[in-house]
Amino acid sequence: MLEQLLANWLPNVDWEEIGYASLDTLNMLGGATLFTVLLGLPLGVLLFLTGPRQMFEQRALYAVLSLVVNVLRSVPFVILLILMIPLTVLITGTSLGVAGAIPPLVVGATPFFARLVETALREVDRGIIEATQAMGATTLQIIFRALLPEALPGLIAATTVTAITLVSYTAMSGLIGGGGLGDLAVRYGYQRYQPDVMAVTVILLLVLVQVLQMVGDRLVIHFSRK
């Protein structure tokens, strides 16, 4: 009966295709988030440490890093997608599908995430860094034993925001053949005017964003000790 109902209400929806597209979206999201964190975390730490009035204040280096981050952040993602194509082919061998989508997603999200990391680290009480220094900690110990654990809730929140931003970026990557739910929405919902496909994909994306935010918030609360 349910099948009958779905077929009546959503005549154009091919559930198998929706399933594959969802899987593609999840793969792109997972891969892109992973690499964004791997690249953005060190970059954010570097931005923090070399920033004004910080442990390793380096005006020139900070200015350069800051400029690169700002330039990348000011390029609209749609344009970045196209600009990145040659580089993407160089890295993954293709500019299509999940593999072709991940490099531009990472380049688009890393500067954003790095800034959020820098802000989260600035929230850590300077007194805690001073106390750790007074214990005779090395710089690496200060970063890994004090700074990052103390900023953990902020870093989780930053990851959540970045992952949600990446969800909308994955949808855009459909434009250059990235696949996933966004691609489905554009090809069926927009180009073939099948509003039922559009509605289903939008609802799935909405659910995905909701779940990400909920899990993120839970983790932040779990790791907050203040």
Added chain:
Amino acid sequence: MIEFHHVQKTYRVSGRDVPALQSTDLRIEQGQVFGLIGHSGAGKSTLLRLINRLEEPSGGRIAIDGEDVTALDANGLRRFRRQVGMIFQHFNLLSAKTVAANVAMPLELAGELSRAEIAQRVTELLARVGLSDHANKYPAQLSGGQKQRVGIARALATRPKILLCDEATSALDPQTTAQVLQLLAEINRELGLTIVLITHEMDVIRRVCDQVAVMDGGRIVEQGPVAQVFLHPQHDTTRRFVLEDEQIDEGEQRDDFAHVEGRILRLTFQGEATYAPLLGTVARETGVDYSILAGRIDRIKDTPYGQLTLALTGGDIDAALARFQAADVHLEVLR
């Protein structure tokens, strides 16, 4: 022993050199509780942080037990810092770690003890500061006094020979302050470690310190044993601290004394003399009458002291003054 030889510190603020500590010579003996008192901006925090080089000196030399610590390289500095514990006004505990993990941290960073040895040392330290029941709590679940006890346990973890206290009781209520100071005095007595503390409260100095240095405008303006400095202040800054502490308004006091007849003098007793029945004896022998205008009987660390301002009338005042002078008290004739 901590020695400062012509140590000075200047900060560069927007292209200008701002002196935080003028050239300073200082000597703090092993096992002493040394207090630095001054208003904010007097340079006491800079001086304290120079000892473990959280601030780098702009000039001069600092020696700890004869070793020049200003010359240490990064590795040497880290090893040296393990011999210097530090506690802070806002405790600076790691909020993401439990009490036990906070206390264990300096030992884990040093990496010299096994996990079991660290656990045992942490148990020992928490027992010393009276927090054995709170080992698995997080700092946010503790009161201010308890947090400072965790700070003290953490500072003592690597068995330092010096403990630096940065306004350690300024964020605590009076009762908790008294308990924390008592703990510090106990630690100083039992472990024989040198304590250097900075404060803007006279009371803190009086309760625990052996020696005190008064700071103003980036220099030490007066220094000596606590009793001497506070019972007979020489510098204006010191005098203001004493008056503030006793809640005396100098102008008001002068007006009050204007209405009083006779000679006005101040007697300062220290130690056993505090409890001797001197006033009555002198009054009977010389026939003077006395009225007490102001007075205070208290303790400086473990030594009782008294300071009385008297007006003398009638009888043989000169003989009375001579008797006071001969006795074991310090006499100042104010009028």
